[in-house]
Amino acid sequence: xxxxxxxxxxxxxxxxxxxxxxxxxxxxxxxxxxxxxxxxxxxxxxxxxxxxxxxxxxxxxxxxxxxxxxxxxxxxxxxxxxxxxxxxxxxxxxxxxxxxxxxxxxxxxxxxxxxxxxxxxxxxxxxxxxxxxxxxxxxxxxxxxxxxxxxxxxxxxxxxxxxxxxxxxxxxxxxxxxxxxxxxxxxxxxxxxxxxxxxxxxxxxxxxxxxxxxxxxxxxxxxxxxxxxxxxxxxxxxxxxxxxxxxxxxxxxxxxxxxxxxxxxxxxxxxxxxxxxxxxxxxxxxxxxxxxxxxxxxxxxxxxxxxxxxxxxxxxx
Amino acid sequence: xxxxxxxxxxxxxxxxxxxxxxxxxxxxxxxxxxxxxxxxxxxxxxxxxxxxxxxxxxxxxxxxxxxxxxxxxxxxxxxxxxxxxxxxxxxxxxxxxxxxxxxxxxxxxxxxxxxxxxxxxxxxxxxxxxxxxxxxxxxxxxxxxxxxxxxxxxxxxxxxxxxxxxxxxxxxxxxxxxxxxxxxxxxxxxxxxxxxxxxxxxxxxxxxxxxxxxxxxxxxxxxxxxxxxxxxxxxxxxxxxxxxxxxxxxxxxxxxxxxxxxxxxxxxxxxxxxxxxxxxxxxxxxxxxxxxxxxxxxxxxxxxxxxxxxxxxxxxxxxxxxxxxxxxxxxxxxxxxxx
Numbered sequence: 001x002x003x004x005x006x007x008x009x010x011x012x013x014x015x016x017x018x019x020x021x022x023x024x025x026x027x028x029x030x031x032x033x034x035x036x037x038x039x040x041x042x043x044x045x046x047x048x049x050x051x052x053x054x055x056x057x058x059x060x061x062x063x064x065x066x067x068x069x070x071x072x073x074x075x076x077x078x079x080x081x082x083x084x085x086x087x088x089x090x091x092x093x094x095x096x097x098x099x100x101x102x103x104x105x106x107x108x109x110x111x112x113x114x115x116x117x118x119x120x121x122x123x124x125x126x127x128x129x130x131x132x133x134x135x136x137x138x139x140x141x142x143x144x145x146x147x148x149x150x151x152x153x154x155x156x157x158x159x160x161x162x163x164x165x166x167x168x169x170x171x172x173x174x175x176x177x178x179x180x181x182x183x184x185x186x187x188x189x190x191x192x193x194x195x196x197x198x199x200x201x202x203x204x205x206x207x208x209x210x211x212x213x214x215x216x217x218x219x220x221x222x223x224x225x226x227x228x229x230x231x232x233x234x235x236x237x238x239x240x241x242x243x244x245x246x247x248x249x250x251x252x253x254x255x256x257x258x259x260x261x262x263x264x265x266x267x268x269x270x271x272x273x274x275x276x277x278x279x280x281x282x283x284x285x286x287x288x289x290x291x292x293x294x295x296x297x298x299x300x301x302x303x304x305x306x307x308x309x310x311x312x313x314x315x316x317x
Numbered sequence: 318x319x320x321x322x323x324x325x326x327x328x329x330x331x332x333x334x335x336x337x338x339x340x341x342x343x344x345x346x347x348x349x350x351x352x353x354x355x356x357x358x359x360x361x362x363x364x365x366x367x368x369x370x371x372x373x374x375x376x377x378x379x380x381x382x383x384x385x386x387x388x389x390x391x392x393x394x395x396x397x398x399x400x401x402x403x404x405x406x407x408x409x410x411x412x413x414x415x416x417x418x419x420x421x422x423x424x425x426x427x428x429x430x431x432x433x434x435x436x437x438x439x440x441x442x443x444x445x446x447x448x449x450x451x452x453x454x455x456x457x458x459x460x461x462x463x464x465x466x467x468x469x470x471x472x473x474x475x476x477x478x479x480x481x482x483x484x485x486x487x488x489x490x491x492x493x494x495x496x497x498x499x500x501x502x503x504x505x506x507x508x509x510x511x512x513x514x515x516x517x518x519x520x521x522x523x524x525x526x527x528x529x530x531x532x533x534x535x536x537x538x539x540x541x542x543x544x545x546x547x548x549x550x551x552x553x554x555x556x557x558x559x560x561x562x563x564x565x566x567x568x569x570x571x572x573x574x575x576x577x578x579x580x581x582x583x584x585x586x587x588x589x590x591x592x593x594x595x596x597x598x599x600x601x602x603x604x605x606x607x608x609x610x611x612x613x614x615x616x617x618x619x620x621x622x623x624x625x626x627x628x629x630x631x632x633x634x635x636x637x638x639x640x641x642x643x644x645x646x647x648x649x650x651x652x653x654x655x656x
Contacts, residue, residue, distance in 0.1 A: 030643040030645075031643060031645035031647065031648055032454070032455070032638070032643065036643075037551065038551040039551070040551065058641070058642055062553060063551075115349075119366050121454060123454065201348075207380065208556075209555050209556040209557045209559075209560045210555050210556060210590075211555035211557045214553040214555040214641075215641050227590070227591075227592045229592075236571045237380070237381040237571065237584045238380050239573070266641065267553075267641035269561060269641075270350075270370070271348075271349075271350060
């Protein structure tokens with residue numbers, strides 16, 4: 001990990017020296033032992049802040065639609081797919097963007113770590129090749145990284161950046177044998193009552209903080225329909241029907257765009273199972289339109305285009 | 318301060334036994350998360366070294382509160398929710414959450430704008446807080462005028478002595494509660510000594526990290542400081558910090574209608590949202606994240622201090638722990654301090 005951090009710094013140094021960037025968005029160590037945090041580097045003297053480890057969990061592409069100028073961005077597989085998606089939607093000035101791609105072994109799930117530590121608090125974390133050594137008051141635990149990855153990382157099919165201008169480190173092996181829709185299929189098997197119960201439970205947890213929406217690279221609308229007051233499409237409170245409709249709306253709006261980066265799940269403070277909504281829609285889009293989001297910058301996302309042979313069995317004559 | 322002792326089992330029995338004649342709110346584990354809820358038969362009250370994810374705020378200032386309901390077919394008729402005399406017990410909150418009630422009292426129980434909805438709940442509630450033997454690294458309560466065994470906002474403050482609680486009687490309300498129940502006995506010298514050791518250890522564990530006085534001085538003439546250009550940068554503008562915060566109390570008032578009937582609701586709002594300050598004209602005085610972050614910090618560490626002589630932060634650390642991008646308020650305050 002140290003080597004990769006060093007390699008990032010060297011790449012960024014070169015970019016500044018060659019005047020290719022005014023701003024680099026990457027990760028630095030966070031204020032808590034298990035956290036890495038997004039950082040904005042504008043000066044070559046600050047490049048030593050940049051790090052890479054298995055806690056660099058945010059999707060940095062979310063910042064691209066909020067910043068202008070010559071930007072460099074550290075992009076793991078899912079960040080790079082989000083960038084491709086944003087390119088498809090004309091949200092990116094590609095000429096002024098340098099993608100510093102980094103093959104990713106998956107990000108560790110903070111909640112899984114918390115669970116395995118029970119109530120013990122981590123004070124120091126050291127990352128080895130495939131494990132985290134976590135120390136606290138009177139304990140030391142070694143957790144295998146592959147055991148504590150986020151669910152979406154465990155079934156990720158694009159660990160290597162799908163687009164990059166600079167590549168850090170060596171490509172990693174893709175998880176070709178994993179069925180990324182296994183969870184969705186299991187959910188589809190459930191009765192409608194069981195599925196509804198799950199939906200209700202998730203809706204009840206939501207506090208409408210919009211962390212999911214704001215962490216999502218594809219939620220770049222200047223005015224979200226949920227915020228509109230003229231007309232007001234949604235009730236503003238945490239009444240169950242409104243939280244449910246909010247999540248439905250968001251899922252449908254990112255249909256064919258969501259790259260399953262998990263940013264929404266990671267951001268949610270209330271542990272709402274947001275992935276089950278989005279992954280189901282992703283599966284439908286894959287089956288109906290043969291489209292995988294964030295792969296080909298030239299492809300048109302299914303909701304932005306149509307073909308005469310598109311699936312239309314739902315239209316009843 | 319008068320101090321009593323009660324066995325943990327006896328206190329739990331006392332609380333669950335009271336669920337008939339009053340509402341008892343306490344931390345309960347629901348789907349792996351610790352939440353404060355009104356306990357129902359079968360619920361197990363859980364006091365762990367972790368704090369609850371959501372604060373006590375919901376119990377006094379609900380995220381969705383009906384102010385009145387109406388029916389347009391009956392003009393002029395409004396129905397207010399019933400104010401009840403039903404007593405409430407809040408048990409097991411931490412001193413940071415109890416302290417937050419003193420912040421709320423300034424806003425909703427002050428001379429200028431007494432809020433009947435809040436006052437009804439506050440006056441009918443006895444607050445039994447439990448001190449923190451093992452503060453977390455995200456805690457900075459000692460810096461904000463509270464501390465792991467602060468009695469502010471509580472009627473009774475409990476110190477966990479393993480099998481029993483040492484009970485510090487803070488208010489008259491607390492005293493009556495103790496006097497009504499025979500399970501409380503006078504604390505002895507030895508228990509007081511154990512308490513001292515626990516309090517001392519916990520207090521030392523909360524390291525000084527921020528200095529609100531110094532921050533306030535910077536903020537007094539820091540409205541145009543360059544520091545605001547930088548510190549908001551990674552903020553994604555969600556409301557996690559404000560909604561989990563025990564002291565944030567900004568709200569919106571909305572109507573929810575069906576046909577001719579409707580309800581006027583008070584719901585939480587967040588200064589981190591761009592629509593919070595959007596004017597009907599289309600103008601917005603806080604256009605970007607910069608102005609919104611400045612407002613959040615200024616409100617907590619300057620304006621509230623100017624108006625009420627206390628910071629609107631209890632150092633509970635929820636915003637530190639749950640911010641999706643690890644934007645740590647302690648780091649922000651440190652940056653302001655050296656700006």
